[in-house]
Amino acid sequence: MTENSIAMTILIFLGVAIIMVPLGKKLGLSSVIGYLLGGILIGPFCLQLTGRDAADIMHASELGVIMLLFLVGLELEPQKLWQIRKRILGLGLSQMLLSIVGIFIVFYVAGFGLQKSVIIALCFAMSSTAIVLQTLKEKNLFRTVSGESSFSILLFQDIAVIPILALLPFLSKSQKAIAQADHEKVLLHYIPEWLQPFTVIGAVLILILLGRYIFIPFLRFVSRSGLNELLTAASLFLVIGVSELMISIGLSPALGAFIAGVMLANSEFRHELESNIDPFKGLLLAVFFVSVGATINFDIIASKPVFIFTAAFIVLGIKAAVLFGIGKYYKMNNEQSFFLAFALSQVGEFAFVLINFSAGLFLIDYQANSELMAIVAITMCISPLLMIFKEKILDKRFIKQKSEENVELGIIKQRKIIIVGFGYFGSTVGRLLKANGIRSTVLDNDPDRVALLRSNGFNVYYGDATKPALLRSAGIEEAELLVICLDDPEKNKFLVDYVKENYPDIKIFVRAKNRLDAYEFLNKKVDNIYRETLGTAVDMAVDILKENGMRKYTARRMGKRFMIIDKAMTRRLAKEKDENMVTFTLRETLEREAQLLALDSISFEENHWSGDDDDDK
């Protein structure tokens, strides 16, 4: 195959992804498998559409992995990390150590040599974040015991990649590799010799300082311009900039991206950054997986099929056994332990990165590199099948234990809440919730207000909430309550329509300007509508009644009764006009007022209750 132009190569890579991923989905396979199969298809052993440049493309698209680590960092708010620290440390460390030891022993005994066995064990102990997170999302398991444990283990592995990446060069005794690595460390030459050992610590400290004093003010400055594409450019600039900076001082770019992510996890731009970077990460990871598929060497598999498949199954077996044991040790039931064992037993995409990295350091040769890659790919392909096996066969035997998972503790149940709009209205809502210890995620698009609120400890993020991407990265998929408090009624209506259509299970609380807005929301089947003019106006009227000599208690009761009747009538009038409602003309509005006034004189008559009787439980 002749060398293609860049555009042509990208066309082929993306084209095969577009075809293979939906096909894989149909068969119940995760998208990663789809990409890998696509890569195999276009690779030199099938259609031969890629030239020798597949490896180079893989190198280039490793930026996707860097972005993945940046996003992982963004997810890791220091406090959140602190809350689940024991779980992460306990589950993660035991999984890593036991798997590494197990795999090391097997490969060492099989005669792979000390250094090679260590590298193999380190690589194979990793599980696939992409596959497992996908599975958790698809099966909606994030809040279950097994889901949380899986997440903890993955998190630990994600963090463990960084020291491993940093340590691998020290394993390498090859002067050539070190010289080659040194070649890229441009900045390092300007640092005095005696300072060089401290570069790691120095770099991390510099990044932390940069994150705090440069990145956030920089993003605030950009966001004030109000141009969305500028913020996207700034996000990309940050990630790529940090990774280049790290390369130039001879450190892992992934480590840099991760630290930059953690530093920004606490900032108001977290969700905006997430929604900006995510498409690029997805795209690059897709290309990365496809190129991994394209570089799998089938000649090697064909030459040693027994060895490759035995190794793959042994690795799967060791990891599953370790995970099941850990599940049992942490007092999970059989169903949960089986989930852990089957979901996390595959070798993950970080292994690709680590293997390539090791090969670059001449720690392993090309032959071993291809063999290991093939083993990883095979375990990844088997993993979805294991999940199907677990669901179809094992769950039937352990189904009785499922109900245990749903036991709720305590009376107040923290539900995931998103508040959209944090002006005078929304902030009152948020403050009352916060005063009662109920946490919520807040979205607002005034950078100055966001900065102010954040310094007061609110969980506020900057962005335009009418953009679906921002809602998604704020976690709308897992949210249970959506509180819409935007100033502009049209935006509120747009959000209600969008959320009702895409996430019908979320309970919506919406701010309405007036009665007319309320009619529309009622007809959109929203139950919790808050007219900003009702409560305050009634309060005022109650006080005026008091001024006229009415007893305060009686005045308050009259106010309450008025509210109930008014709400009931709003419901009724909304229903009546439902069919032919387009917009209200001024005259229609007046007609409605007249109707209301007429109804008032009836319903305030003693013993003549005309409120809507059906709407109470």
Next chain:
Amino acid sequence: MKKTLVLFAHPYFEHSTTNVRLLECYEAMQNVTFRDLYEDYPDFHIQAFRERKRIVDYDRIIFHFPIIWFGLPPLLKLWIDEVFDMRWIAEGQHNILSGKDAVIVTSVGGSESNYTREGKYKTTAEELLTGLCVSLDINNIDLKNTHIIYNADNLEEEQLEDYCKELSQILNTE
């Protein structure tokens, strides 16, 4: 079984253990409507007309509440004040409550020996319920049973089980 309305009033229900358990007795029963007054009227604005309209449908009312500071929970007292009508008990008037049955289920923190003439409080729990009993009596409501649970704050699981059985029995007798 008679069509039954349970009026449950507990201002501090989130701190109760005994009543949580007792309420389970109602779940399994047929023909029972359970109403948690503090959930229905958190702002103490009782909709009297609605309550009156509804109460006609039931043959039996169960008043279920804790005794707090030796009296009814204020919302239950308010409910009675708002819903019961003096005109109903006037000579020659039709009383919609007449002929209904009632059961009182109540819990107290103190022990049974404290609630005696000679005990710490020098009064019995039944005496604390006098106002409610008279109100029922004057409306010609037949109070079938008063079920008092002492020491409600620290009951063993077995004792709770017994109380629940007793309550179910009372509910099922008529």
